[in-house]
Amino acid sequence: MTVLITGGAGYIGSHCCVTFLEAGLDVVVLDSLVNSREESLKRVAAITGKSVSFEQGDIRDRSRIEQILKAYGVTSVVHFAGLKAVGESVARPLDYYETNFVGTHALLRAMEACGVHKLIFSSSATVYGEPKFLPLTEEHPTGPVNPYGRSKLMVEEMLRDVAASDPKWRFAILRYFNPVGAHDSGLIGENPLGVPNNLMPFITQVADGRRERLSVFGNDYDTKDGSGVRDYIHVVDLAEGHLKAYESLHALKSDKNCLTVNLGTGTGYSVLEMVRAFERASNRTIPYEIAPRRAGDVAECYADTRQAESALGWQAQKDLAAMCHDTWTWVCKNPRGYEEEGSSS
Ligand code: NAD
Ligand code: WQD
Numbered sequence: 001m002t003v004l005i006t007g008g009a010g011y012i013g014s015h016c017c018v019t020f021l022e023a024g025l026d027v028v029v030l031d032s033l034v035n036s037r038e039e040s041l042k043r044v045a046a047i048t049g050k051s052v053s054f055e056q057g058d059i060r061d062r063s064r065i066e067q068i069l070k071a072y073g074v075t076s077v078v079h080f081a082g083l084k085a086v087g088e089s090v091a092r093p094l095d096y097y098e099t100n101f102v103g104t105h106a107l108l109r110a111m112e113a114c115g116v117h118k119l120i121f122s123s124s125a126t127v128y129g130e131p132k133f134l135p136l137t138e139e140h141p142t143g144p145v146n147p148y149g150r151s152k153l154m155v156e157e158m159l160r161d162v163a164a165s166d167p168k169w170r171f172a173i174l175r176y177f178n179p180v181g182a183h184d185s186g187l188i189g190e191n192p193l194g195v196p197n198n199l200m201p202f203i204t205q206v207a208d209g210r211r212e213r214l215s216v217f218g219n220d221y222d223t224k225d226g227s228g229v230r231d232y233i234h235v236v237d238l239a240e241g242h243l244k245a246y247e248s249l250h251a252l253k254s255d256k257n258c259l260t261v262n263l264g265t266g267t268g269y270s271v272l273e274m275v276r277a278f279e280r281a282s283n284r285t286i287p288y289e290i291a292p293r294r295a296g297d298v299a300e301c302y303a304d305t306r307q308a309e310s311a312l313g314w315q316a317q318k319d320l321a322a323m324c325h326d327t328w329t330w331v332c333k334n335p336r337g338y339e340e341e342g343s344s345s
Helices: 011-022 039-048 062-072 086-091 093-114 147-165 199-207 235-251 271-282 306-312 320-333
Strands: 002-006 026-031 053-056 074-079 118-124 170-176 178-180 214-217 232-234 258-263 288-291
Touching: 002 011, 002 062, 011 026, 011 039, 011 074, 011 235, 026 062, 053 062, 062 074, 062 093, 074 093, 074 235, 086 093, 086 147, 093 118, 093 147, 118 147, 118 235, 147 170, 147 258, 170 235, 178 199, 178 235, 199 214, 199 271, 199 320, 214 271, 232 235, 232 320, 235 258, 235 306, 258 306, 271 320
Parallel strands: 002 026, 002 074, 026 053, 074 118, 118 170, 170 258, 178 232, 214 288
Antiparallel strands: none
């Protein structure tokens, strides 16, 4: 059973490679390395003691994908490859629609041509837009507010249409909340290039002295302490959710061949709670200042996790302390991410 993991050199993909290899599956990764380093896959091999086949290439290249599907005898695909920066998607929407939507279309065409019909797709809680009620169930109306979110929703809709057209397709659409953390070995983790957009990588760079202070975007939301609340989920739990989705796709009944499932913990933490949790984990002080709200941010966002439990038999296991501890271990062992050869030792 060989699984193609697109975007497998990236943050979530590399953790998924570990989980799948440890479950005894064979893995081939297709990644253009536009936002990652091949070093992550060497670390995956070091953690698991198993080799990962790697093909550098682009998901928009249909014939290349067909060649990989045939050469490795691929039976299922986990599709992480894509662009994910919200601000960049506003500035470069065509790049986002091309990579995220057109790229997934090319992948599906290649799968169709090769008789591969099982796919797990990385979607995002961002497809919900402004919450009308909480926690967010999968039935909550969608309404993404930026091109990145719309590109994800367009893929979701394409997958639902394809699933409805032919029962041989089997899809799991996984809507991630806020992935954080790292493998507890400290060998793989998030490696943002440039100034981080997201909270956790920014906090880590303040903790290790690379940045002076965190800007807390707003303290006047209608939340427990006025700062924004999110559902942070450990990336290893997320990877485990993909394995459960993989197993579920093999057991799915043909009249229900497309699952849409939230992957979150169901618990929301505020920005200030995140700061305090990271201070405890790192034993460092995180200086911060209150800054204006960030455009497009919602006050609160957390998942209803019942569907993940009933459809996948999956529940997040790791708490906020583990998320912060494992992130800090990764950062301390790899102050320059994957840039320095052997920096993890
Ligand atoms: P990442 O950037 O670390 O990983 C994405 C990988 O895809 C990278 O290795 C990149 O090189 C590769 N890639 C990009 N364009 C490609 C192309 N055209 N062809 C082949 N490879 C390409 O990001 P991540 O955080 O690991 O996210 C993985 C997926 O999960 C993405 O689809 C993202 O939209 C989705 N997602 C992420 C988050 C998050 O907060 N990290 C939340 C929800 C959903
Ligand atoms: C979390 C909280 C900020 C940075 C984004 C994408 C979403 C998904 C996950 C891909 C918010 C606050 C942040 C900072 C801060 N990605 N914050 N200072 O916005 O929930 O979701 O990543 O699918 O699509 O939009 O995550 O980590 O950016 O922000 O105060 O320097 O931290 O305002 O309340 P977000 P985030």
